[in-house]
Amino acid sequence: MAEQQVVADLRENCATPASLLRDVAAAMADEMCAGLEKEGGSRVKMLLSYVDKLPTGREEGLFYGLDLGGTNFRVLKVQLGGNDKHVISRESRELAIPPHLMSGSSSELFGFIASELAKFVADEEQGTSLSNGKTRELGFTFSFPVRQRSVASGTLVKWTKAFSIEDAVGKDVVAELQTAMQKQGLDMHVAALINDAVGTLAGARYYDEDVVAGVIFGTGTNAAYVEKANAIPKWEGELPNSGEMVINMEWGNFYSCHLPVTEYDQSLDNESLNPGEQASLFYSLPVLAVEHWLNCILWFFQIYEKLTSGMYLGEIVRRVLLKLSLQSSIFGEIDRTKLKTHFHLRTPHISAMHHDNTPDLKIVEEKLKEILEIAGTSLETRKMLVEICDIVTRRAARLAAAGLAGILKKLGRDGSVDKRRSVIAIDGGLFEHYAKFSKCLEATLIELLGEESSKFVVVKHADDGSGIGAALIAASQSQYRNVE
Numbered sequence: 001m002a003e004q005q006v007v008a009d010l011r012e013n014c015a016t017p018a019s020l021l022r023d024v025a026a027a028m029a030d031e032m033c034a035g036l037e038k039e040g041g042s043r044v045k046m047l048l049s050y051v052d053k054l055p056t057g058r059e060e061g062l063f064y065g066l067d068l069g070g071t072n073f074r075v076l077k078v079q080l081g082g083n084d085k086h087v088i089s090r091e092s093r094e095l096a097i098p099p100h101l102m103s104g105s106s107s108e109l110f111g112f113i114a115s116e117l118a119k120f121v122a123d124e125e126q127g128t129s130l131s132n133g134k135t136r137e138l139g140f141t142f143s144f145p146v147r148q149r150s151v152a153s154g155t156l157v158k159w160t161k162a163f164s165i166e167d168a169v170g171k172d173v174v175a176e177l178q179t180a181m182q183k184q185g186l187d188m189h190v191a192a193l194i195n196d197a198v199g200t201l202a203g204a205r206y207y208d209e210d211v212v213a214g215v216i217f218g219t220g221t222n223a224a225y226v227e228k229a230n231a232i233p234k235w236e237g238e239l240p241n242s243g244e245m246v247i248n249m250e251w252g253n254f255y256s257c258h259l260p261v262t263e264y265d266q267s268l269d270n271e272s273l274n275p276g277e278q279a280s281l282f283y284s285l286p287v288l289a290v291e292h293w294l295n296c297i298l299w300f301f302q303i304y305e306k307l308t309s310g311m312y313l314g315e316i317v318r319r320v321l322l323k324l325s326l327q328s329s330i331f332g333e334i335d336r337t338k339l340k341t342h343f344h345l346r347t348p349h350i351s352a353m354h355h356d357n358t359p360d361l362k363i364v365e366e367k368l369k370e371i372l373e374i375a376g377t378s379l380e381t382r383k384m385l386v387e388i389c390d391i392v393t394r395r396a397a398r399l400a401a402a403g404l405a406g407i408l409k410k411l412g413r414d415g416s417v418d419k420r421r422s423v424i425a426i427d428g429g430l431f432e433h434y435a436k437f438s439k440c441l442e443a444t445l446i447e448l449l450g451e452e453s454s455k456f457v458v459v460k461h462a463d464d465g466s467g468i469g470a471a472l473i474a475a476s477q478s479q480y481r482n483v484e
């Protein structure tokens with residue numbers, strides 16, 4: 001039957017045998033080296049964070065954090081106790097980012113951020129000012145690719161996820177924020193600008209000195225890790241005393257012809273806000289040659305992210321269900337309006353259906369009706385839907401694990417020779433809330449490293465690491481810090 005063929009093809013085209021994952025891991029390690037070699041050396045940008053010293057536990061004082069993610073925006077205030085007292089108090093507020101601001105203007109977005117920060121400061125401080133006239137200091141976590149010129153300045157390279165604010169591209173995001181804060185009469189110094197993966201690494205390192213990487217699986221995906229400063233050929237600046245530099249990999253843009261990209265991924269990329277550039281010059285070649293070339297070098301944008309992160313998993317499943325509804329009669333005669341609406345099926349929806357352990361898959365039935373107006377499905381059909389969620393999410397989790405194995409391989413810390421304990425701190429709503437994703441990721445990493453070697457590698461969930469991380473890095477860069 002047609003539906004069986006659609007699912008069989010999906011299963012085959014999403015297959016991630018260990019041999020393929022090892023090729024992906026090796027390709028990730030190679031791309032990391034290429035990206036460190038020279039600017040533009042790889043699609044994996046390997047951006048310098050200018051964070052050359054990680055939290056020591058001695059940080060102290062009152063610091064604010066601003067965390068602009070792909071879905072949510074968080075403001076927080078952290079009182080650090082110094083001398084390993086760690087965090088004395090922490091207040092935070094999370095807001096969903098109004099979707100219209102994701103495609104408006106730079107001043108509207110930063111105006112919103114500054115106004116929410118001003119409200120938060122006013123509520124928290126009730127008018128009290130900092131002791132001895134110090135200016136409030138802020139760590140700004142910005143979850144988009146930024147080419148940094150220092151630890152507290154950098155220009156937006158390109159928007160990703162659901163953002164497309166053209167007049168912000170190429171702008172210094174700290175200058176944009178400072179301008180918006182001045183308009184709000186908010187006197188605050190941005191002591192650090194960091195990516196959320198860098199923040200997660202810093203926040204986790206504060207509690208565990210074996211942390212080597214901070215990784216995000218949320219709306220998007222990214223990874224940051226600690227690199228030896230003398231292993232960054234493209235860096236022309238003077239080497240830091242610490243001998244280390246945190247690299248913001250921006251691994252979402254990783255591409256390898258080993259990645260199992262399906263027709264659904266290609267159409268998703270073509271129709272996304274940030275499509276890849278088609279290699280149009282090859283269109284003039286005979287069809288077979290074009291087919292071959294396009295399979296190997298078809299330029300995607302953020303394709304690794306589109307295969308593995310929260311913004312896209314639900315959308316991939318929607319595209320499969322739409323094909324099923326057009327090529328088979330398993331849903332009967334339905335109004336396809338919702339089924340044809342991009343991103344209408346969200347990853348939390350497929351997570352709820354995927355984790356449905358009721359005997360008749362009642363949650364699946366509910367979600368299909370509520371979200372897609374598909375009613376009267378048989379238990380057989382609902383089981384097929386769960387299998388589709390499982391295929392798409394397992395591919396994501398296994399590719400995610402391959403990426404982590406690639407970082408460990410590049411660092412020589414995959415447990416095969418170097419037996420030091422290595423901790424990977426992971427944050428993000430997908431990892432935190434989608435149990436089958438995170439469990440499959442962890443199991444796959446053990447599969448790839450081997451039982452023995454994997455004993456030296458720890459994966460831990462670092463809850464809101466990036467928020468605390470931003471405050472910690474602000475503390476370490478504070479204009480009032482005691483210079484060691």
Ligand SMILES: Nc1ncnc2c1ncn2[C@@H]1O[C@H](COP(=O)(O)OP(=O)(O)O)[C@@H](O)[C@H]1O
Pocket residue numbers: 068069070071072073143217218219220309310311347348349351352427428429430433434
């Ligand atoms: N219950 C859930 N099940 C699966 N995925 C979820 C769930 N809740 C949230 N997510 C995913 O997490 C993403 C939000 O990630 P989060 O890290 O909280 O925010 P941000 O991406 O803004 O930093 C959402 O886009 C969604 O894809």
Ligand SMILES: O=P(O)(O)OC[C@H]1O[C@@H](O)[C@H](O)[C@@H](O)[C@@H]1O
Pocket residue numbers: 068069070071142143144145160161195196197216217218219220221222223250252305428
């Ligand atoms: O926290 P979020 O919104 O899921 O972001 C994760 C990653 O999403 C990617 O799209 C960005 O390029 C990264 O900079 C970011 O770290």
